[in-house]
Amino acid sequence: MFPDWLAWVLLSDLFPWLLITLGAVFFLAGTAGLVRFPDLFSRLHALTKADNLGLGLICLGLAWHNKSPSVALKLLLIWLLVLLASAVSCHLIARYALHSDSKVWKQRHD
Amino acid sequence: MIEWLFDGLLAIGLLWLGWRTVVSAELFKAIVMFIVLGLFMALCWARLAAPDVALAEAAIGAGLIGALLLDAYRALVAERWQADDRNAKPLVAASLAILSSVLIGGLAWALLFSPEPVVDLNAQARARLADSGVGNPVTAVLLNFRGYDTLLEVGVLFLAWLGLWTVGEQESNSAATGAWVEDSDLLTALVRLLAPLGVLIGVYLLWAGANEPGGAFQAGTVLAAVGVLLRLSGRLRPELSPDLWVRFGVTVGLLVFSAIAVGVIPVGGNLLEYPGDWAGLLIVVIETSLMVSIALILTLLFIGSAGLRRGGS
Numbered sequence: 001m002f003p004d005w006l007a008w009v010l011l012s013d014l015f016p017w018l019l020i021t022l023g024a025v026f027f028l029a030g031t032a033g034l035v036r037f038p039d040l041f042s043r044l045h046a047l048t049k050a051d052n053l054g055l056g057l058i059c060l061g062l063a064w065h066n067k068s069p070s071v072a073l074k075l076l077l078i079w080l081l082v083l084l085a086s087a088v089s090c091h092l093i094a095r096y097a098l099h100s101d102s103k104v105w106k107q108r109h110d
Numbered sequence: 111m112i113e114w115l116f117d118g119l120l121a122i123g124l125l126w127l128g129w130r131t132v133v134s135a136e137l138f139k140a141i142v143m144f145i146v147l148g149l150f151m152a153l154c155w156a157r158l159a160a161p162d163v164a165l166a167e168a169a170i171g172a173g174l175i176g177a178l179l180l181d182a183y184r185a186l187v188a189e190r191w192q193a194d195d196r197n198a199k200p201l202v203a204a205s206l207a208i209l210s211s212v213l214i215g216g217l218a219w220a221l222l223f224s225p226e227p228v229v230d231l232n233a234q235a236r237a238r239l240a241d242s243g244v245g246n247p248v249t250a251v252l253l254n255f256r257g258y259d260t261l262l263e264v265g266v267l268f269l270a271w272l273g274l275w276t277v278g279e280q281e282s283n284s285a286a287t288g289a290w291v292e293d294s295d296l297l298t299a300l301v302r303l304l305a306p307l308g309v310l311i312g313v314y315l316l317w318a319g320a321n322e323p324g325g326a327f328q329a330g331t332v333l334a335a336v337g338v339l340l341r342l343s344g345r346l347r348p349e350l351s352p353d354l355w356v357r358f359g360v361t362v363g364l365l366v367f368s369a370i371a372v373g374v375i376p377v378g379g380n381l382l383e384y385p386g387d388w389a390g391l392l393i394v395v396i397e398t399s400l401m402v403s404i405a406l407i408l409t410l411l412f413i414g415s416a417g418l419r420r421g422g423s
Contacts, residue, residue: 081307088300095294 019061026054039105040097048090052083117157124150137186141179148172161323162248165315169331177338177412243389245321252325253393257382261371264364264400271360271407271416278350278415301343308336316401320390326363326397330404337409344421346409352417356406363403367396 009015033046059079063072127147134140148171155164235251242250252260312332319325340346352360370392371382378385384392410418 084300084303088296091296092294 016061016065019057019064023054023057023061026050026057030054039103041094041104044090044094048086051086055079055082120150120154120157124154138183141176141183144179145172145176148176162246162325162328165323165328166331169328169335173335174331174338174408174412177335181412181414241386241389243384243386243391243393244319246319246323246325248323249319249325249393249397253396254382254384254389257371260400261364261367261382264367264403267404267407268360268364271410274410274414275352275416278348278417297343301339301345304339305336308332308339312336312401312405316397319397320394326400327404329397330401331408333401333405334408334412337405338412341409341413346413346418347421348413348415349417349419350415353419356410356417359402359406360410361403363396363400366399370396 027050030047030050033050034043037043037046056079059075063075066072124147127143127150131140131143131147134143148167151171152164152168155161155167235255236247238255239245239247239250242254244250244253312329314329315324315332316326316329317324319329337346349356370384374384374392375381410416
């Protein structure tokens with residue numbers, strides 16, 4: 001029911017680094033989206049989603065690496081706080097953009 | 111190896127951000143670069159094992175000054191300010207560049223070639239740490255050994271507030287908060303969570319400052335960040351003339367600090383010479399009152415007026 005290889009992966013010293021690297025990949029993707037996406041709304045989407053998941057994976061990796069419940073709890077609180085703040089600031093920016101008639105990108109059909 | 115790589119990236123990033131801040135054609139970009147520069151600076155101080163400075167840099171250099179600059183930018187945009195004089199006159203730019211280079215060169219020279227100090231102040235301060243009443247050497251220097259400097263710094267902040275009183279506006283034309291912010295339920299929920307949390311962190315930093323990194327300035331700035339948040343969400347509004355509470359809050363730091371500084375003369379014999387057993391308690395009292403004044407003055411600097419009142423919902 002609990003395969004050996006999975007236990008081996010979870011217990012290995014490399015597992016936290018795997019999580020952190022994966023988190024960094026999300027940050028990289030979010031940054032690419034921020035730079036390359038065509039309008040404000042899609043950029044916000046790329047940025048906040050990627051940051052949330054990326055930071056979550058990095059916090060998880062760091063907590064795993066540290067093996068201390070108090071550190072894990074602090075990291076969890078930091079992640080929750082960032083989740084909340086980034087969701088609200090994303091909402092505010094998008095709201096402002098809507099009110100000030102920011103250009104919305106549409107697929108061209110030609 | 112990996113630490114060298116990290117520090118190298120930090121140093122290169124710092125230089126690049128500084129360069130982009132100066133040469134960026136758009137003022138808004140320059141401001142954002144400056145804020146990121148402040149964050150990099152805080153990381154550098156943390157790497158240099160100076161957590162007190164890192165905290166102050168992140169809170170003041172990146173956070174509060176960033177908010178002030180963005181606020182000023184919004185006011186400029188509201189007044190239909192045009193960006194065409196962003197490029198300074200060549201003569202002005204050249205003389206500024208020469209003066210800054212001379213300054214930096216002089217500092218670098220002083221750092222590299224100054225003779226060994228005759229008196230090792232660091233060792234002296236650490237040797238007397240036990241007498242200071244606190245366990246954090248930075249707090250001991252700021253509030254005890256060199257308390258006079260800190261007293262004058264608080265005086266400077268007080269003068270800044272007096273300046274606000276002379277030039278402050280009732281309600282800025284730029285309309286700092288629009289209706290689209292004030293009726294946002296999400297923002298209300300966030301403010302309700304963040305404001306108490308900010309107060310908690312501020313007071314913790316003040317308390318921790320006695321033995322760990324932290325202190326009145328960091329604590330005051332975190333509280334001021336709460337003030338900025340309350341202003342941006344429309345819960346605080348500018349008031350041309352400060353009421354009694356604001357006047358009390360702004361002056362309490364300077365008053366308590368000066369009163370204690372003078373009050374200890376009969377006991378210790380000198381200005382700011384705290385009697386040994388009382389030093390710890392006196393420092394906590396001074397820092398608490400300083401935190402209140404610093405937080406209030408910084409918030410008012412952001413609001414742009416000498417007083418404030420509750421507003422909106």
